[in-house]
Amino acid sequence: MSSPPHAGHAPEDPPEALPPLDDLDEPVRVPLKIEDGLTVLVMGALALITFANVIARYFTNQSFAWTEEFSVFLMIVLALVGSSAAVARDRHIRIEYFSDSGSMARRKNLSRLGAVLVALLFALIGVLSIRLVWDDYRFNETSPGIGIPQWWYSIWLPILSIGIALRAVGLFIRRGRWS
Known part of the structure; x- marks a missing residue:
């Protein structure tokens, strides 16, 4: 026995599709697809590096020396890129009891304060x-694992941090437009 059709749908009608996640984001000047694309690339690289290391260990009982160093670097980049996306989407960590209660003016001010901080x-x-x-x-510092210049890794911290700060400034401006 089959279940009865939902009200308004014939049994052969497909269910309505959910809107894409991009449609749920508020408009921003710099597309959020930048962070989304970087997240996909970094996670894909992490998966490939880890898979290659597992295969190498399985067949040779040795691992690639560079995989741990690159993996740590990529995880840090992933955390910073994810932070940028969370700030731009106003989904950063907060105590919702305080941020989502009270008048609209209070919520707006708390959101703007959070963005400024x-x-x-x-x-x-x-x-x-x-x-x-x-x-x-x-000082020509080199990485401990494979000896490449350390600044190749560390240059991304100021770049991504400034990117997060700029996303927060954008959020501050957008929250000032609430009516």
Whole structure:
């Protein structure tokens, strides 16, 4: 025995499709597809590196020396890119009891305060990490695993931190437009 059809649908009608996730995002000047694409690329690279290392260990009882170093780097990049997407979508960590209660003016002000604090934090991280990159470059620091220049890894911290700060500034501006 089959279940009865839903009201308004004939049994052979396909269910309505959910809107794509991009349709759920509020409009931004710099497309969120940048973070989404980077996330896919980084996760794909992590999966390929890990799979190659597992296969190498299985057949040779040895691992590739570079996989751990690249994997750690890619996980840090993934965390920063994900943070940028979360800030742009206003889905960063917060205590919803406080952020989602009260009047619209209170929620707007809390959202803007959060955006300002995130922007300040990541701008500070970006500026201070420039010194780290400069020191890695100036002192010819090399990575511990495979000996490539350390600044190849550390250059991404200020770049991605400033990107997160800019996304937070954009969120601050968008939250100022609420009526």
